[in-house]
Amino acid sequence: MTEHFNEMYCGGAVREPYARLENWTNAMPAELRQMKQAEAEALFRRIGITFAVYGEGGDPDRLIPFDMFPRVFTQKEWRKLEAGIKQRARALNAFLLDVYGKGEIIKSGRIPARLVYQNAAFERAVMGFTPSCGVFSHIVGVDLVRTGRDDFYVLEDNCRTPSGVSYMLENREIMMRMFPKLFRENRIEPVDGYAEALRRTLASVAPAKCDRDPTLAILTPGHFNSAYYEHSFLADLMGVELVEGPDLFVENGFVWMRTTEGPQKVDVIYRRIDDAFLDPLCFRPDSMLGVPGLMDVYRSGGVSICSAPGAGVADDKAVYTFVPEMVRFYLGEEPILQNVPTWQCSKPDDLKYVLANLPELVVKEVHGSGGYGMLVGPKATKEQIEVFRLKIQEQPENYIAQPTLALSTTPTFVEEGVAPRHVDLRPYCLVGQDVQLVPGGLTRVALTEGSLVVNSSQGGGVKDTWILAE
């Protein structure tokens, strides 16, 4: 049995960042806890935040379980994570600017040309275009796991439109409302500056043609989208319009928003729809969600789109392997955060290793997400493993494998009281003229005992994440 790092208890003692939480739980009788839990659920229901994190599908009206036990990091731990995430966000953006430009990293032989140029997420339509400030991915969601006191691994990068940030904000809001005393006893870095930081980031990448205070808008696919709550929530917090495709139109080289006072020029679009649906003239001709002609305006510098079309080529699971190399190549630095060692089943040697070690490995589909189509070797039955073996042999290029990481645990409220459960972390890095990170993130927790899958579609919940001030 692998030893899992418990973020609260270490060698029988309570680790310092959790010191004040021990009394808090000990002093909370079961009835009070149940009452508070019910209160939290009622609050979440009332604000209507029920969407599936990361577009995992499932019942759109299902509430994602909220666990009241906070996850805590020290300032020192956070500083290292912050430096590592910012470094990664800078390298990923440098990579995108490069592969849509001169392709130096490919010419240098550090990453195979085919992996980039024949990637499904590579957009030929933006080759040669330099977005404002040279930034493609304005919100980088980096998914991290912890395996020891000082050991963090990046599971994946999300360079397109990572969702879930509304949970980070609402989890905090609700915790503060229910346990104000906790927030007096602990000095916790605030996260409520996120919306303003996002607004400034978006404004900072307004196109050069914009000669006034830029007008921002969030482009949503509509209310049937599982993350619609988040789209409207962020629009409200930032004080910007929430628009759908038909609310916008293109004329004389700019994008205009229909308003009751006539057309208003839009300078920066924070889009929450996929590349393929942005503009039927450039991408899928059958798309009803986008704005015809938008890509012409974008590519001639009349509007900024965040994240930039084509950003997805940087967060592909096969490209992921090369991120440490990107850090060295573009920044001349050593990566602060480690990648999980990854075997590419498309390579014959890797495939051989993977097939011989399936019971120990986690196998993922290259383009999969949400914890579907995934094999967790140590938790799988013999039959499940054999089914996967056939799938991998049939289409090896469709799969990657990683060692099963000993994910850290944090105390979590369960039926019987408090018990350790496995967690991950997604902080949200903002990239515009500056690179910044709000001190916090979304902690996902696998509520089933022993489970390593934190996805909400697979029984995962969320927690408030604290960064302690010094």
Add this chain to the structure above:
Amino acid sequence: MILTVNHVTIYRYDAPMRSAVQSLRLFPARHEGQRLIEWSVEVEGGIRGSSFRDGGGDRIEGWSVRGPLQEVRITARGRVETSDTAGILRGHYEISDPLVYLCDTAATACDENLRKLAADVAAGASGPLDLGHRLSARVSDEVAYMSGSTQSQTTAAEALAQGQGVCQDQAHALIAMARECDLPARYVSGYFYDQGGDLPPDDEASHAWAELWIDGYGWIGFDPANKCCPDARYIRLGSGLDAHDTAPIRGTAQGMGAETMDVSVALKSMQQ
């Protein structure tokens, strides 16, 4: 050779439309084989948007037309001086890496027959340039030119199966097989001046062929329809992964009307 072009495209709607948006790739880019003397593009009653040059070196310009409208008329006209460069594209400004053009699209995906044909041709070729010529010749043989024999959605595999097609299908088949042989290949749209030829002038002045990337030469055009490499009779408009990606006109109109399209392309030579 100096060629004059008058290319008119008219979209008609059977009910008034609220508005229309166009993205036009109708600007022959300068290279050693062609030089613009004059050129203009106009959408009647339209509002000109801004323009830019894409990674393949093509200028693209956006237009919009306010409604109510029942017709959108797009005219490209001008004079171009052309010369014969034996099909080699030289002095053309672009930034896309040739390897980008190894990507398959639905229209250029290989089926078993195309794959076999490509392997068969490759077996007899002495080098990439020879391979290019042989592939092009084989396409001319296997997909016979037959006006009206296919539709705009026909794929390379379908054209090969029925043994005939138009220039678009021949270009697609050539591209599919070249990529199968690991040669970057792309679709090219343009105009072809048929010197007193047997093709109907208004119909076939609009043309398409393929360019293959041959190490040591760069991009070389191959035209299976005319069994040659492009020369002074050709004007190159733009390139892309396939016909859809390269379309000189992409447009959409908002409203309920059904659309019909009418195209006429007149090409004349000033030196006869």
